[in-house]
Amino acid sequence: MTAARTLRGSLLGLALVAGGCSTLGNVGEFADPISTAGAGPFRFVDKYETAIDGEPANAIVMVSGDAMSSGVAAGDFLFFAAADANLVAPDRDPTLADHEVDFARFEPRTIRRASSNGWAGYIEPEEVFVAEEAWEGDAVFDPWPVLLPDGTLRLYYAAEGGIGLAEASSVDGTLERVGDGHVLGELTDDDLVPSSPTVVVDDVLGTLMYFELGGDIAVARSDDGVDFELVDGDPSTAAWDPLDLPAAPPMADDDPVELRIGHPGAVIAAMGSGRRTVRLYFEVFLSDETRTIGFAASLDGVDFERSARTIVAGESSGTPAPIVDAEGNTRLFVTQSSERANEQRRALYLAVGTSTELPSLPEPEPEPEG
Amino acid sequence: MMRRIAIALATFSAALGLSATAAASPPDTLGLGSRSIAMGGAVVADVQDFGSVYYNPAGLARDNRLQVNAGYLRLHSFLQINDDDSDVEPLGASTFGIVASHSLGRVDLAFGLAVLLNDQRIARTRTAILDRPRWELYDTRDHKVYLSPAVGLRPFRWLHIGGGITFQSPATLQLDVRGSLDPFDSSDTRFEHRFRGNLVSVRYPQAGIQIDPNDDWSIGASYRGSYTIDTITLAGADLDIALSPGAPTLAQLQLAIASASLSTFGPQQATVGFAFHPSAAFRIGADVVWVDWSKHGSLISDEEISIEIIGNLPGIDIPSEIRGRDPIPLGLRDRWIPRVGGEGRLIANDGLQLFLRGGYAYERTPFPTQTGVTNFVDGDRHVLSSGLGLVFDQLEPGLDGELRLDAHLVWGFLPDRVHEKLSLVDPVGDYVAGGNQLAFGVNVTVVFE
Numbered sequence: 001m002t003a004a005r006t007l008r009g010s011l012l013g014l015a016l017v018a019g020g021c022s023t024l025g026n027v028g029e030f031a032d033p034i035s036t037a038g039a040g041p042f043r044f045v046d047k048y049e050t051a052i053d054g055e056p057a058n059a060i061v062m063v064s065g066d067a068m069s070s071g072v073a074a075g076d077f078l079f080f081a082a083a084d085a086n087l088v089a090p091d092r093d094p095t096l097a098d099h100e101v102d103f104a105r106f107e108p109r110t111i112r113r114a115s116s117n118g119w120a121g122y123i124e125p126e127e128v129f130v131a132e133e134a135w136e137g138d139a140v141f142d143p144w145p146v147l148l149p150d151g152t153l154r155l156y157y158a159a160e161g162g163i164g165l166a167e168a169s170s171v172d173g174t175l176e177r178v179g180d181g182h183v184l185g186e187l188t189d190d191d192l193v194p195s196s197p198t199v200v201v202d203d204v205l206g207t208l209m210y211f212e213l214g215g216d217i218a219v220a221r222s223d224d225g226v227d228f229e230l231v232d233g234d235p236s237t238a239a240w241d242p243l244d245l246p247a248a249p250p251m252a253d254d255d256p257v258e259l260r261i262g263h264p265g266a267v268i269a270a271m272g273s274g275r276r277t278v279r280l281y282f283e284v285f286l287s288d289e290t291r292t293i294g295f296a297a298s299l300d301g302v303d304f305e306r307s308a309r310t311i312v313a314g315e316s317s318g319t320p321a322p323i324v325d326a327e328g329n330t331r332l333f334v335t336q337s338s339e340r341a342n343e344q345r346r347a348l349y350l351a352v353g354t355s356t357e358l359p360s361l362p363e364p365e366p367e368p369e370g
Numbered sequence: 371m372m373r374r375i376a377i378a379l380a381t382f383s384a385a386l387g388l389s390a391t392a393a394a395s396p397p398d399t400l401g402l403g404s405r406s407i408a409m410g411g412a413v414v415a416d417v418q419d420f421g422s423v424y425y426n427p428a429g430l431a432r433d434n435r436l437q438v439n440a441g442y443l444r445l446h447s448f449l450q451i452n453d454d455d456s457d458v459e460p461l462g463a464s465t466f467g468i469v470a471s472h473s474l475g476r477v478d479l480a481f482g483l484a485v486l487l488n489d490q491r492i493a494r495t496r497t498a499i500l501d502r503p504r505w506e507l508y509d510t511r512d513h514k515v516y517l518s519p520a521v522g523l524r525p526f527r528w529l530h531i532g533g534g535i536t537f538q539s540p541a542t543l544q545l546d547v548r549g550s551l552d553p554f555d556s557s558d559t560r561f562e563h564r565f566r567g568n569l570v571s572v573r574y575p576q577a578g579i580q581i582d583p584n585d586d587w588s589i590g591a592s593y594r595g596s597y598t599i600d601t602i603t604l605a606g607a608d609l610d611i612a613l614s615p616g617a618p619t620l621a622q623l624q625l626a627i628a629s630a631s632l633s634t635f636g637p638q639q640a641t642v643g644f645a646f647h648p649s650a651a652f653r654i655g656a657d658v659v660w661v662d663w664s665k666h667g668s669l670i671s672d673e674e675i676s677i678e679i680i681g682n683l684p685g686i687d688i689p690s691e692i693r694g695r696d697p698i699p700l701g702l703r704d705r706w707i708p709r710v711g712g713e714g715r716l717i718a719n720d721g722l723q724l725f726l727r728g729g730y731a732y733e734r735t736p737f738p739t740q741t742g743v744t745n746f747v748d749g750d751r752h753v754l755s756s757g758l759g760l761v762f763d764q765l766e767p768g769l770d771g772e773l774r775l776d777a778h779l780v781w782g783f784l785p786d787r788v789h790e791k792l793s794l795v796d797p798v799g800d801y802v803a804g805g806n807q808l809a810f811g812v813n814v815t816v817v818f819e
Contacts, residue, residue: 027490028459036501037799272452273788273800297794307795 037271038330039279040295040311042351048361050121050350056338059347061114061122067101067345069109070196070263072321072333074145074153075171076115078122080348081141083109085341092344097289099316099337101346108139111157113172120350120358129175135161135182142196142263144321146225147171154225156209158195161185163211165226184220184228187213194218196263198321200278201225205301208266210280215260216242217282219302231302245296247284248308256288265321269330280304281311281320281332290315293334312351319346329356395536395636396463396486396512397424400443403465404776404813407443408757409711410729412657415580415590415645419815420467423484423520426578426592426641427532430469430480430522435771436818439467443811447508449784451747451803458508462489465813471522478524482534486516495601495633498669501798503745506669506737508807511634520576533577536597572597574636588645596638596665603629611681621681631671637662643709654712663736664704668697669746698744702736711755721764727757727778740789743796747803749787755780772817782807 046058054062061071063082071080089105096102103109111129114122131140137160144156153168155175164181168174184194196212207222208231220228234241247258263283270276277297284294293311296304311320316337323331331352338347352358401407403421414426420439422429443465447458464487471480494513498504520534578592607625612618643657711729718724730753737748757778765773786804 036797039795039797039799041797271791271800272802273790275790275800277794295795299794305794309795309797 036353036355038269038324038328038353039297039307040330040332041309041354042312042330042332043354044312045120045350045352045358048363049119049358051117051119051361052121052123055340056347058349059338060120060333060350061125061348063112063125065340067103067106067343068335068348069101069103069141069346070143070319070321070333070335071348072144072265073116073122073323073331074147077145077171078114078116078125078333078348079128079143079145079155080112080114080125081109081143082112082125083107083139085343097285097291099289099291099344101344103139105343109141111140111143111155115172119361129155129157129166131159133159133164133177133180133182135159135180135185136164137161140164142319144198145171146199146201148201154199156183156197156199158197161193163194163197163209178226183226184209184211187218187230190214196319198264198266199225200266200268200301202268202276202278202301204276205268205278208278208301210243210264210266212262212264213242215262217245217261217264217280218242233302243280243302243304245280245282245294245304245306247294248306256286256290259285259287261285261294263319265319265332267322267324267330269324275299278304279322279330281322283318283320291318293317293320293332316346329353395424396461396488396514396516398636399508399512400445400461400463400486400809400811401778401780402484402486402516403439403467404441404443404757404778404811405713405727405759405774407780407809407811408727408729408755408759408776408778409655409713410709410731410753410755412643412655412709412711412729412731413645414578414592414641414643414657415588415655416647416653417590420469420482420484422469422522422532423467423482423518423534424576426580426590427482427520427522427534427576428530428578428580428590428592430482430520430532431471431478431524431530432522432580433469433817434471434473434478434480436471437467437469437815438818439465439469439813439815441465441776441811441813443778443809445508445512445807445809447505447805447807449505449508449803449805449807451503452801456503456505456747456803456805458505459490459513461512463487464489465811476525480522480524480532482520482522484516484518484520488513488515495599498631498671498744498746500670500743501745503740503747503798503801503803505748505803506746507748514634518576528582530580530582531578533575535573535575536594537571537573572599586646586648588647589643590645591640591642593641594636594639596662597634597636598632598667599634601631601633603627603631611679619681621679624676624678624680626674626676628674629671630673632667632669635666637665651715651718652712653714655710657709659707659709661705661707661736663702666700666702666736668699670696670698670744672697698742700744700746701738703738705734705736707731707733713759721762723759723761723763725759725761727755727759729753729755731755735787739787741792745789745798747789747801749784749804751807752783752785753780754783769816769818771819772815774813774815774817776813776815778809778811780807780809782809 050060065085066082069081083106092102112125113128114125117123140157140159142158146154153171155166162185163183165178165183166175192214194211199209201207207225209220219231222228233243261282265281278301280296284292295311296306298304317334319335321333335346338345402424406413406421417425417429418432445461449456466485469482518536522532574595574597576594580590582588605627609623610619611621639661641659645655647653709731713725713727716724733751735748760775762773784804786802790800
């Protein structure tokens with residue numbers, strides 16, 4: 001090959017490369033990757049994501065005329081507590097906050113199960129568990145389902161006398177109490193009765209149950225998920241203590257202050273580094289009669305760090321129940337006020353991470369003006 | 371020899387004294403000139419093409435011929451955070467350069483100019499959002515125009531010195547809004563606004579020296595000053611609130627936002643290196659670069675916000691305290707970057723020479739792991755480079771000189787780096803960041819005798 005031929009070939013190649021490259025100068029958008037721990041903040045899914053139509057709008061399951069108290073999914077099913085309207089209801093308790101449900105004005109709560117509609121919504125709710133034992137009183141509520149690796153369903157629940165446990169051979173099977181069902185009863189000298197159980201199962205931490213106890217949140221540990229032992233939330237003191245979850249001080253003098261916390265919902269989630277934390281969401285009752293959701297996280301399940309951030313919007317959000325779905329996204333089930341027929345009730349909604357995209361029905365085209 | 375070194379140090383010091391203020395620039399990531407890039411950038415001791423303007427202005431006076439250069443280069447970043455593509459935009463740029471020399475008695479004097487024109491935009495800037503992780507060194511800061519003139523001198527056959535300045539542009543943006551606001555009927559609301567932008571150049575100096583103790587060895591050193599590009603945004607609104615145009619003013623709303631952010635900081639850099647070139651067919655070199663990253667200011671903007679309503683507007687309560695934001699120290703550390711590279715001539719016949727080149731650099735990240743509220747992602751970078759060069763030197767009568775064609779291919783590898791947050795409730799949480807980069811480019815240089 002002579003130098004002249006090489007030169008011609010090289011120049012031709014260079015011209016092709018330069019010409020091609022000069023067309024590549026497309027101006028792109030700013031790279032804006034949203035990377036979150038999945039711990040919040042959350043957004044509420046809408047009716048196009050739930051594929052559920054009706055009132056209240058954007059609720060994930062419709063139970064006409066009923067009041068809900070809490071709900072959480074397991075597998076393709078949603079377990080929740082609801083109560084039918086009582087036609088001869090007593091007067092509303094005047095001490096309750098405006099957005100609170102007066103469950104004395106409803107029939108006793110029972111636990112229902114609805115199945116997934118393939119979107120983010122649930123359909124065909126049916127009653128699957130009702131109060132029968134003496135310790136339960138006349139209502140069962142606050143269900144927390146745990147699916148074991150062999151497919152067995154464990155359903156922790158609350159009743160008037162404490163926390164109980166029922167099992168089914170599968171998530172859609174018939175629930176039977178374990179013994180008389182009673183797992184945790186009166187726990188302290190103050191006759192405080194535990195409620196609102198939430199359970200996480202971990203190879204390292206064991207089975208941990210968080211529950212509400214007298215305006216605080218406590219934790220118990222178990223090896224088998226049946227027999228639980230209280231864990232001291234603050235070993236530095238001689239007495240038994242609930243979890244230490246101090247509120248951040250108000251930013252301004254006229255900001256509402258925190259009165260109490262309750263109704264925990266827990267999940268174990270892994271971050272990008274592989275570190276696993278227990279994430280605990282809970283109700284926060286404020287002095288201005290609003291309710292919001294707090295968040296804390298822990299490596300050992302006992303020593304928690306609390307977040308000062310707002311996790312979800314709304315002044316009546318409560319009963320948080322987190323799960324991690326098959327894609328690794330955190331889904332947070334919450335209830336919010338839903339006033340119908342001049343009666344304060346609550347409906348069940350789903351919140352997901354602000355960057356989480358769920359399958360969605362096409363939204364209708366806006367009608368032209370005029 | 372000691373006398374030579376003393377003279378060299380004195381002239382280098384004098385060159386530094388001429389320097390003004392100063393620079394991270396697109397060439398810090400991309401390099402400049404395919405030949406130098408292919409050799410890992412380890413050329414401070416003997417660079418002599420238009421890339422001298424960036425690597426060491428002293429090299430401009432090495433070759434007393436006129437050189438004209440044009441090229442194109444691209445950088446594609448395939449970077450991930452938690453295995454999700456970070457969508458770092460590819461970067462493409464055209465390069466142009468010229469080196470012209472003249473002899474004044476026994477002293478050779480050369481002028482060089484290097485331009486790197488981003489083919490997407492003149493400049494790009496944005497402030498940082500705390501909870502949005504971004505690849506700080508590759509996301510925005512390389513999207514700039516690079517323009518640098520320099521001069522080189524060869525007072526003795528064994529000594530080369532040079533200096534120059536590089537231009538960059540910051541921005542001051544101001545938005546003023548005034549008018550009247552009807553809170554009950556938006557159709558009666560009237561606004562007018564004025565926007566002012568001011569792009570002012572900043573300059574930073576560079577200087578260098580090359581010494582040839584003998585025909586086989588060269589040693590060199592260069593210095594680049596630091597520069598800071600700030601973006602200052604001022605927004606103000608002065609609104610009369612009334613029920614309708616012409617109606618008495620109910621109240622006056624005054625809003626002022628002042629945001630001062632550091633867009634880009636270029637750290638001062640000093641490089642020393644050597645080159646061994648026993649013949650025209652073989653050359654190796656090694657550099658060490660000190661980068662003064664620890665002087666990097668905060669990339670979190672300093673914001674002040676004030677809202678005031680003068681008068682009585684029932685139902686509207688402005689909090690007594692509205693938070694702005696304070697800068698957060700980044701905690702960067704100075705870094706030493708080793709570079710090695712070389713070339714060998716494979717073919718030399720009939721006016722054609724073919725060179726094969728290779729190089730390596732290890733750039734340890736100056737950014738600490740992001741354990742706090744900031745999320746400026748970066749990682750150590752291994753840079754493997756390679757390239758080919760063709761030289762045609764028998765082109766008369768068409769060209770009395772040489773035609774050089776150079777191409778380079780670079781692979782950058784950023785191993786996964788774990789960022790573990792101190793706070794368990796951090797909204798971003800822990801993440802793992804890493805990836806690969808691919809850069810390539812071509813250059814054509816015409817050398818006139």
